[in-house]
Amino acid sequence: MHQPTSVPRASIYYDYRIHQPWLASAHPEQMRQKVVIAGSGPAGLVAALKLAQLGVPSVVLTSELQVSQGSRAIVFTRRSMEILQDVGVADRVTQAGLPWRFGNSYYRGQRVFRMEAPHDEDDRFFPMINLQQQYLEEYLLDACANQPLIDLRWGNKVEAVEQRADHAVVTVDTPEGPYTLEADWVVAADGGRSGIRAAMGLQMEGASYEGYFVIADIRCDLPLPTERLAFFDPEWNPGNTVLVHREPHGIWRVDYQLPAGETPEEALKPESLKARIDATLAMIGHAGIAWEMDWCSVYSARTLTLPDYVQGRVLFTGDAAHLLPIFGVRGANTGFQDAQSLAWHLALVVKAQAGTALLANYSAERVNAAREIIDESGKSTRFMAPPSRGFKLLRDAVLSLSLSQAFVRPLYHWRTSRPHEYSHSALNATGDDTLLFRAGPAHGAPPQNVRLGADDYLLDHVGEGFTLLYVTAGAIPAPLRDVVDSVGARGVPVKLIAVGAAGPVDGADLALPDTDGRLRRRYGMEAAGAAYLLRPDQHVCARWIALDAVRLRAALAKALPQ
């Protein structure tokens, strides 16, 4: 019998709330579910919210009675914020988080590189915002609680998943014993140690790096701005790397690499932690300052992915699908993209608006994304924690040259998590005009946000299905509207936005006047009739210099394979 702890986790700044377990005895009627999601981490919750947005109910099973232990993911990227906006929690993250855009790298006490992440007036969100993962999970859970299509079951641990021809049977253990649940689809969002992945005997591809980092959250009154600090080869930790990040509530994240051969047990001894955190604080000019420990853990880098995220009726997402190094803030940030992607693909399949081939596309796109990230983050990992003498020699050469040679300094660049472009997606249109565009996001790219007014941005209006941006000064041509309506009649939401008309536009769901022409310029939409088709995850799948109904119908058919 599964007995999750009902003792709140310890924290000096976060009050853990204990939820009541969901018990089958209080719900004797168990129907076949469309979607069961195992796990209520960032990936599981974003998937549930996006599915609900698209009208698909889900049951979320989560083994614990409270949110996760420790701050874990503390840095969320602009693209993550755009996804969180899509599922309705970005405002709370903005209110609670610490936005930032600068990073500083030091070598032997000298600052050798200052990273400046681009940010312009078209961006609603900063390049990065720091917030502890417990808060993020809390906001996502609150959004789920307000969503009648989501049935979240605390204290429900997935014990087994048995695949049948057209559904799966999930065995769930609870504080009163097990029950079974039938589901058309099971989303495995049960994290890095996914029991579902292990039980199915699935092997991940990639590498695990030797060497450990300690991650410690301390409360400390440091008068420093919210900027990332990275120290290479500092005096107190020769040959190794130390990172410092500011978090909300007076908490600071200190990450330091352990000398070769030191075990996690030795590293987590209180005297070892104290000596190293004191040394880090002295290194940043605050020797002797008082601090208090909140949470600490030991971490080692892995770059692993499943080669296919669709395994029969079980769909993998987030850390259950891949394990990525935290350098470049890739874990949760990648999980959001996976979950948003999985949810819209799955929603259309569940609603029979597309065939199961669409799920193969989810896997292809997100496995490619993971492989690209593995390639990028492998470089960061080899720089932060060189895996061999050769890599160490190269890294040390860059470090020492950087003291006097400006040209090597950009090699410190951190290669932050960025959204993958689905340039080769099977869903991209073939007969459109993408190659003729001189500006704007191309096939498969995520959208560029554009400021439309004082507190009004393009992405405030995009999501919840497909979006057609169409430049017109007059009414929408009837044949275009007919195509949109015929797809809408099948249950696929398509929002038609007229761009560039002064007032309401006949046949459009929304009109954006774009008075100064900024949106049209940024998207390379030079004349009336130009258009973009965005998928439910806001990525571009077609664009035209002059759209007609035949080509719109073809593009929608390509994006919705039967």
Ligand SMILES: Cc1cc2nc3c(=O)[nH]c(=O)nc-3n(C[C@H](O)[C@H](O)[C@H](O)COP(=O)(O)OP(=O)(O)OC[C@H]3O[C@@H](n4cnc5c(N)ncnc54)[C@H](O)[C@@H]3O)c2cc1C
């Ligand atoms: C120390 C540390 C620091 C990190 N720092 C960063 C960072 O700065 N930036 C970043 O982007 N990422 C960071 N990450 C990674 C980030 O925390 C993960 O990538 C992220 O939480 C993955 O989300 P997920 O939803 O896939 O999995 P998880 O958050 O692990 O969620 C898994 C969920 O499944 C549940 N579960 C597990 N087994 C079962 C079961 N059998 N039945 C039912 N439920 C189950 C768990 O209780 C949990 O709710 C860090 C991770 C760690 C450990």
